[in-house]
Amino acid sequence: MIANVVKTEETQKIQNSKNPELIALLSKIDKLPVLPPLAIKIMERTKDPEFGIDELIDMILMDQVLTAKMVRVVNSVYFGLGRRVDSLREALVFLGAKEINNVVLTTTLLNTYSSPKNAQIFRAFWEYSFATAVVSKLLAKSLKYKDHERAYLAGLLHDIGEIILIHNFPEEFGKIIKRVEQTNCTFEEAEIEELGLSHTDFGPWLLEQWNYFGEIAHVVSRHHKPETAVFERHLVAIVHLAGLYCQNNELGFGISKDVKYNFEMNYSWELLKNEFSPNSSFNIGMHITRLDENLKYIKEIVKNAFQS
Numbered sequence: 001m002i003a004n005v006v007k008t009e010e011t012q013k014i015q016n017s018k019n020p021e022l023i024a025l026l027s028k029i030d031k032l033p034v035l036p037p038l039a040i041k042i043m044e045r046t047k048d049p050e051f052g053i054d055e056l057i058d059m060i061l062m063d064q065v066l067t068a069k070m071v072r073v074v075n076s077v078y079f080g081l082g083r084r085v086d087s088l089r090e091a092l093v094f095l096g097a098k099e100i101n102n103v104v105l106t107t108t109l110l111n112t113y114s115s116p117k118n119a120q121i122f123r124a125f126w127e128y129s130f131a132t133a134v135v136s137k138l139l140a141k142s143l144k145y146k147d148h149e150r151a152y153l154a155g156l157l158h159d160i161g162e163i164i165l166i167h168n169f170p171e172e173f174g175k176i177i178k179r180v181e182q183t184n185c186t187f188e189e190a191e192i193e194e195l196g197l198s199h200t201d202f203g204p205w206l207l208e209q210w211n212y213f214g215e216i217a218h219v220v221s222r223h224h225k226p227e228t229a230v231f232e233r234h235l236v237a238i239v240h241l242a243g244l245y246c247q248n249n250e251l252g253f254g255i256s257k258d259v260k261y262n263f264e265m266n267y268s269w270e271l272l273k274n275e276f277s278p279n280s281s282f283n284i285g286m287h288i289t290r291l292d293e294n295l296k297y298i299k300e301i302v303k304n305a306f307q308s
């Protein structure tokens with residue numbers, strides 16, 4: 001059985017901060033992408049053991065635009081429970097602090113940093129990230145991994161390093177897209193060719209700068225190479241598979257629609273088998289069928305989340 005050791009935030013910080021190439025490149029950035037202030041305010045509030053759910057709900061309901069968007073997003077959190085919500089107050093009462101944080105974070109992040117020039121790219125990026133979050137959660141449930149919220153959060157933020165590229169290195173980002181289209185290499189390979197680093201380097205660094213979510217930095221760092229993960233390998237494997245599933249099903253970002261990954265034969269299934277069913281049979285087909293059965297609904301909630 002693979003040991004589930006949670007690496008401390010501290011150790012991850014030291015590791016990421018030691019990369020001189022990363023420091024040199026990121027020192028050129030003058031405007032770092034920031035977390036939406038409301039998300040920070042609510043995450044701070046929910047840390048307080050004294051916080052009351054009514055106070056939190058009132059904070060959210062004061063913002064009408066947010067409220068309307070949240071009703072759509074909250075349905076993704078209810079995903080798999082066989083019900084949909086219309087009243088946000090009713091929904092929030094039943095969600096715990098972690099899930100409320102995830103909903104607020106998702107809602108406030110969607111379309112963040114978007115300008116008319118790059119609106120389409122950001123939309124495609126957040127659609128993919130949101131879809132990966134939903135699929136990660138669904139896969140976590142299918143595997144009976146208890147911390148669905150953590151799987152959702154890791155899925156949502158796994159590619160967060162891309163926003164540094166889109167936001168701070170638009171010229172290089174354009175070249176990366178061209179390289180992917182012309183050579184059919186992976187996005188990560190093209191990033192390394194152009195910049196010497198990839199979004200899997202930027203992502204953990206950004207999470208550290210934000211001072212939140214440091215605990216998933218390792219998952220973000222290894223999501224393209226789950227076999228190299230040292231900690232929480234099952235979570236890295238879940239997010240890796242969720243990303244591939246989205247890429248294979250027209251919910252992807254940064255690759256040609258013609259590219260199809262061999263999802264069923266992926267090494268991550270082996271990691272998951274070792275974690276969840278080391279001594280008994282592990283039915284990959286059953287987990288894939290569960291995803292396929294929900295694909296239509298996943299596409300629907302992703303589309304609805306972005307309706308203005």
Ligand SMILES: [Fe+2]
Binds near residue numbers: 159224
């Ligand atoms: Fe990625």
